[in-house]
Amino acid sequence: MTTFFKKYGIALVLTTVCCSCGGFLDEDPKGFLKEEQAYATRDALFRNAVLTLYSHIGGYNDSEGLQGTGRGIYDLNTFTTDEAIMPTRGGDWYDGGFWQGLFLHRWGVSNEAIQNTWEYLYGSILLCNKSLEEIRSFQERHPDSDIIAFEAEVRALRALFYYYAMDLFGRIPLLEKSDNKASDMVQAERSELFWFLVRELQQTAPLLSEERSNRPGAYYGRMTRSVAWFVLAKLALNAEVYTDDHWTDGIRPAGKDIKFTIDGAVYNAWEATLHYCNLIRQAGFELEKDYTANFAVFNESSVENIFVIPMDKNLYTNQYIYLFRSRNYSHAAAYGLGGENGSSATIEVLETFGYETDDQDNRFDDCYFAGAVQDLSGNPVYLDDKQTPLVYEAWKVDLDVSGKPYEKTAGARMKKYEVDTQAYKDGKLFDNDIVLFRYADVLLMMSEAKVRNGASGDEELNAVRSRVGESTRTATLTNILAERQLELAWEGWRRQDLIRFGLFTRAYHARPQLPGEASGYTTVFPIPATLVKTYGLKQNWGY
Amino acid sequence: MKTLFCCASMALSLFQLQAQDTLKHVLRPDSIIQIGYAKGSLSNLSGAVEQITEEQMNRTQIINPLEAIQGRVAGLTIRKSNNGTAALESVRLRGTTSLTSGNDPLIIVDGVIGDLTMLSSIYPTDIESFTILKDASETAQYGSRGASGVIHIVTKKGMAGQTRVNYSGSFGISQTYKYLDMLDGDEFRKVASDRGLSIMDLGENTNFQKAIGQTGWQQNHNVAFYGGGEQSSYRVSLGLLDRQGVIRNEYSKLFTSNMNLSQKMLDGLIDCELGMFGSVKKERTIVDEQKTFYSAATFNPTFPDHKNSATGAWDQVSTASQITHPLAWMDVDNRGLTSFFSTHGKLTFHLPADLKLILFGSYTYSADGNDQYQPTTVWAKGQAYRGSTRSESLLGNLMLTYNKRFGAHFIDLLVLGEMARDTHEGFFTTVTNFTTNETGYHNLQAGALRPWEGTGSFFENPSQTSFLARANYSYKDRYVLTANARADASSKFGLNHKWGFFPSVSAAWNITEERFMRNLPYIDNLKFRVGYGLAGNQDGIDSYTTLALMKASSVVPAGNTPVVTFEQLRNINPDLKWEVKRTFNTGLDLALWNNRILLSANYYYSRTNDMLYYYDVSVPPFPYSTLLANLGSMENYGTEIAVGITPIQTRDMELNVNANITFQQNRLLSLSGMYHGELVSASEYTSMAGLNGAGFHGGYNNIVYQIVGQPLGVFYLPHCTGLVSDGKGGYIYEIADLNGGGVNLEDGEDRYVAGQAVPKVVLGSNISFRYKQWDLSLQINGAFGHKIYNGTYLSYMNMASFPDYNVLDAAPQKNIKDQTATDYWLENGNYVHFDYLTLGWTMPRKKETSLLKGLRLALTVNNLGTITAYSGLTPMINSSQAGPTLGVDDKRTYPLYRNYVLSLSINL
Numbered sequence A: 001m002t003t004f005f006k007k008y009g010i011a012l013v014l015t016t017v018c019c020s021c022g023g024f025l026d027e028d029p030k031g032f033l034k035e036e037q038a039y040a041t042r043d044a045l046f047r048n049a050v051l052t053l054y055s056h057i058g059g060y061n062d063s064e065g066l067q068g069t070g071r072g073i074y075d076l077n078t079f080t081t082d083e084a085i086m087p088t089r090g091g092d093w094y095d096g097g098f099w100q101g102l103f104l105h106r107w108g109v110s111n112e113a114i115q116n117t118w119e120y121l122y123g124s125i126l127l128c129n130k131s132l133e134e135i136r137s138f139q140e141r142h143p144d145s146d147i148i149a150f151e152a153e154v155r156a157l158r159a160l161f162y163y164y165a166m167d168l169f170g171r172i173p174l175l176e177k178s179d180n181k182a183s184d185m186v187q188a189e190r191s192e193l194f195w196f197l198v199r200e201l202q203q204t205a206p207l208l209s210e211e212r213s214n215r216p217g218a219y220y221g222r223m224t225r226s227v228a229w230f231v232l233a234k235l236a237l238n239a240e241v242y243t244d245d246h247w248t249d250g251i252r253p254a255g256k257d258i259k260f261t262i263d264g265a266v267y268n269a270w271e272a273t274l275h276y277c278n279l280i281r282q283a284g285f286e287l288e289k290d291y292t293a294n295f296a297v298f299n300e301s302s303v304e305n306i307f308v309i310p311m312d313k314n315l316y317t318n319q320y321i322y323l324f325r326s327r328n329y330s331h332a333a334a335y336g337l338g339g340e341n342g343s344s345a346t347i348e349v350l351e352t353f354g355y356e357t358d359d360q361d362n363r364f365d366d367c368y369f370a371g372a373v374q375d376l377s378g379n380p381v382y383l384d385d386k387q388t389p390l391v392y393e394a395w396k397v398d399l400d401v402s403g404k405p406y407e408k409t410a411g412a413r414m415k416k417y418e419v420d421t422q423a424y425k426d427g428k429l430f431d432n433d434i435v436l437f438r439y440a441d442v443l444l445m446m447s448e449a450k451v452r453n454g455a456s457g458d459e460e461l462n463a464v465r466s467r468v469g470e471s472t473r474t475a476t477l478t479n480i481l482a483e484r485q486l487e488l489a490w491e492g493w494r495r496q497d498l499i500r501f502g503l504f505t506r507a508y509h510a511r512p513q514l515p516g517e518a519s520g521y522t523t524v525f526p527i528p529a530t531l532v533k534t535y536g537l538k539q540n541w542g543y
Numbered sequence B: 001m002k003t004l005f006c007c008a009s010m011a012l013s014l015f016q017l018q019a020q021d022t023l024k025h026v027l028r029p030d031s032i033i034q035i036g037y038a039k040g041s042l043s044n045l046s047g048a049v050e051q052i053t054e055e056q057m058n059r060t061q062i063i064n065p066l067e068a069i070q071g072r073v074a075g076l077t078i079r080k081s082n083n084g085t086a087a088l089e090s091v092r093l094r095g096t097t098s099l100t101s102g103n104d105p106l107i108i109v110d111g112v113i114g115d116l117t118m119l120s121s122i123y124p125t126d127i128e129s130f131t132i133l134k135d136a137s138e139t140a141q142y143g144s145r146g147a148s149g150v151i152h153i154v155t156k157k158g159m160a161g162q163t164r165v166n167y168s169g170s171f172g173i174s175q176t177y178k179y180l181d182m183l184d185g186d187e188f189r190k191v192a193s194d195r196g197l198s199i200m201d202l203g204e205n206t207n208f209q210k211a212i213g214q215t216g217w218q219q220n221h222n223v224a225f226y227g228g229g230e231q232s233s234y235r236v237s238l239g240l241l242d243r244q245g246v247i248r249n250e251y252s253k254l255f256t257s258n259m260n261l262s263q264k265m266l267d268g269l270i271d272c273e274l275g276m277f278g279s280v281k282k283e284r285t286i287v288d289e290q291k292t293f294y295s296a297a298t299f300n301p302t303f304p305d306h307k308n309s310a311t312g313a314w315d316q317v318s319t320a321s322q323i324t325h326p327l328a329w330m331d332v333d334n335r336g337l338t339s340f341f342s343t344h345g346k347l348t349f350h351l352p353a354d355l356k357l358i359l360f361g362s363y364t365y366s367a368d369g370n371d372q373y374q375p376t377t378v379w380a381k382g383q384a385y386r387g388s389t390r391s392e393s394l395l396g397n398l399m400l401t402y403n404k405r406f407g408a409h410f411i412d413l414l415v416l417g418e419m420a421r422d423t424h425e426g427f428f429t430t431v432t433n434f435t436t437n438e439t440g441y442h443n444l445q446a447g448a449l450r451p452w453e454g455t456g457s458f459f460e461n462p463s464q465t466s467f468l469a470r471a472n473y474s475y476k477d478r479y480v481l482t483a484n485a486r487a488d489a490s491s492k493f494g495l496n497h498k499w500g501f502f503p504s505v506s507a508a509w510n511i512t513e514e515r516f517m518r519n520l521p522y523i524d525n526l527k528f529r530v531g532y533g534l535a536g537n538q539d540g541i542d543s544y545t546t547l548a549l550m551k552a553s554s555v556v557p558a559g560n561t562p563v564v565t566f567e568q569l570r571n572i573n574p575d576l577k578w579e580v581k582r583t584f585n586t587g588l589d590l591a592l593w594n595n596r597i598l599l600s601a602n603y604y605y606s607r608t609n610d611m612l613y614y615y616d617v618s619v620p621p622f623p624y625s626t627l628l629a630n631l632g633s634m635e636n637y638g639t640e641i642a643v644g645i646t647p648i649q650t651r652d653m654e655l656n657v658n659a660n661i662t663f664q665q666n667r668l669l670s671l672s673g674m675y676h677g678e679l680v681s682a683s684e685y686t687s688m689a690g691l692n693g694a695g696f697h698g699g700y701n702n703i704v705y706q707i708v709g710q711p712l713g714v715f716y717l718p719h720c721t722g723l724v725s726d727g728k729g730g731y732i733y734e735i736a737d738l739n740g741g742g743v744n745l746e747d748g749e750d751r752y753v754a755g756q757a758v759p760k761v762v763l764g765s766n767i768s769f770r771y772k773q774w775d776l777s778l779q780i781n782g783a784f785g786h787k788i789y790n791g792t793y794l795s796y797m798n799m800a801s802f803p804d805y806n807v808l809d810a811a812p813q814k815n816i817k818d819q820t821a822t823d824y825w826l827e828n829g830n831y832v833h834f835d836y837l838t839l840g841w842t843m844p845r846k847k848e849t850s851l852l853k854g855l856r857l858a859l860t861v862n863n864l865g866t867i868t869a870y871s872g873l874t875p876m877i878n879s880s881q882a883g884p885t886l887g888v889d890d891k892r893t894y895p896l897y898r899n900y901v902l903s904l905s906i907n908l
Helices: A002-024 A042-056 A073-078 A095-104 A112-141 A148-169 A190-207 A225-237 A269-282 A291-295 A322-326 A329-334 A347-353 A439-452 A458-467 A477-487 A494-500 A529-535 B008-016 B065-069 B136-146 B185-194 B289-298 B515-519 B791-796
Strands: A259-262 A265-268 A305-309 A434-438 B032-035 B038-041 B049-053 B076-080 B088-093 B106-109 B112-114 B127-133 B150-155 B161-178 B216-228 B232-244 B251-265 B270-284 B333-351 B355-374 B383-406 B409-434 B447-449 B456-460 B463-475 B479-490 B499-510 B523-537 B549-558 B561-567 B579-592 B597-609 B612-616 B626-630 B633-649 B653-670 B672-675 B678-681 B685-690 B702-707 B714-717 B720-725 B731-735 B752-756 B761-771 B774-784 B787-790 B826-828 B831-842 B854-868 B896-907
Touching: A042 A112, A042 A148, A042 B549, A042 B561, A073 A112, A073 A148, A073 A494, A112 A148, A148 A190, A148 A225, A190 A225, A225 A269, A225 A305, A225 A439, A259 A269, A265 A269, A269 A439, A291 A434, A305 A439, A347 A477, A434 A439, A439 A458, A439 A477, A458 A477, A477 A494, B032 B127, B038 B409, B038 B463, B065 B076, B065 B127, B106 B136, B112 B333, B112 B355, B112 B383, B127 B136, B136 B150, B136 B463, B136 B479, B136 B499, B136 B523, B136 B579, B216 B896, B289 B791, B479 B523, B499 B579, B626 B672, B714 B787, B752 B787, B787 B791
Parallel strands: B106 B150
Antiparallel strands: A259 A265, A305 A434, B032 B038, B049 B127, B076 B088, B106 B112, B127 B150, B161 B216, B161 B896, B216 B232, B232 B251, B251 B270, B270 B333, B333 B355, B355 B383, B383 B409, B409 B447, B409 B456, B409 B463, B463 B479, B479 B499, B499 B523, B523 B579, B549 B561, B579 B597, B597 B633, B612 B626, B633 B653, B653 B761, B672 B678, B685 B702, B702 B714, B714 B752, B720 B731, B761 B774, B774 B831, B787 B826, B831 B854, B854 B896
């Protein structure tokens, strides 16, 4: 008996030991792909190295995506300017001083939203790098495969992300690998980045598709040739800013002295801008007859939109919260949607649009709700008491309207996009594609480049104006900047425009200039403090 | 006689004891107790181990087994959640020692290894004893699993003798006794009209805090049958814990069953034990406590407590977007069904030469379902959610023991091999856009849309292998030495880091056994203990984190078809390894004057290195902003003192005072370390808990932080020098410019460490008094040395949010129009809480008949009151669990309620 148990026991112990050696402790994940599987075939490579990057163009969480979400690139480009304001309304929208901080340019070096935006951009850039490595490795393994377009598309996308990062943060690390060491964390001068991006886009554009990116089809929402040209035009138009490595010294390079080499020819910055704009024009883009068609629920047919975030409430998770957070609660409820009663037009916007004057711009009613509003059947919208009509008091807008009779109604609100009554998640998931780049902007860029290069930009400016039935104006820089505000309201360009025009740091209604701000230090955001501390990155001047 | 829930073996022995012995809990030095895998006598014990047997357990109405020992064990912090689920929010033994990984102690029921959820399948009165292993020299037996301490529960077994039946039951009601003092409808109207603010006045005067409430009640029943003969014994019990909460719709029903069988076989060569326990819990709970109580407190009190008869819907205040009609919120249907089943078998072979071979195996299965429906009155288009998870756990071990006394020498040896594999899997789905609320979550097809991210499923099956060798040696019962060597391997770690080795050693000196002590007869027991050991930890991390895996990440258009793409979604760390905690423990046990004074003191110091944690890392160079890694370190130290005094002890009367006091401190030593040959540092200030609600999104609303060099969870806040006029008749918080250069609320600027969230001192005490058949027991708990951030008052004192949100009574007069988070609302968290008072009557022994062997009746009132300077509802918020609610009272506290419970126990 005893020996039996001893043997039995020893056998059991041995079994135990053997099991532990024989894979018992190995992990066998289900529900995941192994990395090698994810890039094994051309199709898999296309999905997981190329297509997946497009899920980073739109966003679901705060600070993610180029547009559509809050506290990200769009807000940093919009609520820091004279275009939009998020008034504190009693218990609402104080949010620990965040919105006031943006408007007053007092955002600090540890601002979570700024840091998250930085992380979103660099996360996307490193993902592009990873995709490039996988594509190149696939190319090595399958030398006969024709995937050169994949590489070009990813490089161009990376340039797009870098373009936003450079625009916001100035002097940042230029990383071209996915696996980086602390020693790689070296900042490039802004001009270095700028020329890197110009090169990348110039090299990749010819390899990109000529299809239209805003149309459903194989290239829907993707980086196509005209999208790359648009970014090149923006780079060239802002070249004076981007090639300025010392933006607080008061000296800026002149656009006429900044030389681009395009197909062997040399152009100055304004000529280069025109060159790329002309390429887009030649590709067949034109103004929609109806301004609002670009923002319709079904805007895929637009002949004007160049680059959009495809939206489909049933398929994609990308959100568009800007209408939701702007509309008054009762107003949104009248549409069967939700609202958070926040973002409003500034006094400057009202002035530029000539609100309530005889010359009120025709686009005001396309872009803003002001005064009394109606539901979709044309009936007045009432407040909770079902008696008081909702009237937006546009001129009462201010940084803090708490406790005022117009606390909940001050400010003209965002309209712009057609109401998708079928939208869900309070209207944040709708079918209107989010417009990132469109042809009207191209025309205004041309007008501006011409004027800056000493020519007349009247034709392009007035093409934009006449489309909405506005009288002609002379294309002066002042008029062009005003036109950009009128035409491109709520489209996320205001900060860049003001910086280019040297007006970003000026004082305006409810926003005094910060001490020392005249140097222009607030024209870039601070490098997140943790990176300065951990990796010794140089903080941007003035912070 | 003093047992409340008297039954089974303990009960019998207790009923046989002399009355004067029963009130205090002296374990005789030769009592045999189970210490982890090993069995030993108290005198041979060299580590910090506490055993709580039935008569020391709490006498209040107990829902979760651990409530039975709340306040009874020094160093054990139990935080009950208030809701009907009776879930424990957190259990900490000697504080938080790890940032992510399992800080809850290991729970073992009759050898079956589990976690806190397993506890709820045990009916409290089925428990015979709790053994709490605190220091590494004893928890080392469990290696990695025991890093946060071990609570070993032994359920009652059958015993030789005729078949006996025990019934214990109770019935109680719960009544709310304290609400927040908000403006009532009339005051609300008056304040609004005084200030010329227009309000929606529907003419009512509703206290919504009351309106969402109900009278709670509970009934508990447990029946146990037990008996046996020379060769076998059995015990079977059935239980029901039925509870209706103090908030509408809140209930939980728990059915439990526990069976234990033992059989001797082959002339005593083999002992066979079989056990099974299972439970089914059905509950309906509040889906979002903060939203519920925030709405109840601040919703317009002029609104009615019924639906609008014209529209058939709840009237809403659309301008108060962060809250909803509190009664509409009650329409949210949120139910859970948890079933749990565990079975285990143990074969003990009594081999020759004092060898024992023990085979143990257990299998546990649990299934958890959650169903939720948010009607269109609450959620714009209605939303249903259903999810279910299944877990299986298989564990087997083989153990060989040897113990022998050679004259003055006693030796006890144990070797063990163990394997365990768990499987966790589940799925969930979310459906929206309902056209009718009639079908709720019962028909998901009634909803039109299934958002892509609303559906998912998962699977993981981690495994673990362990070996243990243990030796316990004592000489003349005077000198005791114990050594453990345990090796653990986990599938979760990187290829070359799976194994960890965790040895420990401890020694004890039974001074009373020395000759020179014979001159001191009044000292019954004096023992000095010291120990040191290592423990590993891995509980808090997921499987597969060391592998480069791709996860479905999003849907993107590809041509005209949407496709799902895969991405890594996290930083991968192939070098992940064990987190290691080193603990030193020393202690003294003293018993005087025939055990009328008992004293036990322990000092411990532990240091956790290679802390597993999702560190915030910089992007770039990392592609994602968190990295699971072994980087930082943390220390914990403390002193635990337990005192038991019996000042009166006569035949008819006895008074016992037991108290335990714990002084604990914790410090985060580092959050940086080497990763891939490079120094990685988490950010200097990492926020843990902040504020929510209207006007609190983002910005400077972080309250509790983890900061290196500070205790885990400190209040890092701007300093308010007082209220100043805002120039418009209101007041704002004036903030001190602490570092010059203007006020800046960012981290690292005008903020300072203003206190810690976790108590420095924790007190538990029990006073019990018996006169003849009557007894009285009072439990008092307390905590000191910590602070609480009163985010509730910061929000509800802000007149700027009025009239969209109702405010506290005191708010109009103070007229603060600011909600900047400063130290103004940081308050002292000290409290003394009178947990319960029980009056009991036990049938005298002489009245016992052959039919009725025992009877006890008791009346308990709990939550008698709290002594505190804290201005909020209660200072008993989360002050122990590191997480997003630590130290912050933010609009989510339940109203306070009292239970009145009548209980009965009969032995037949």
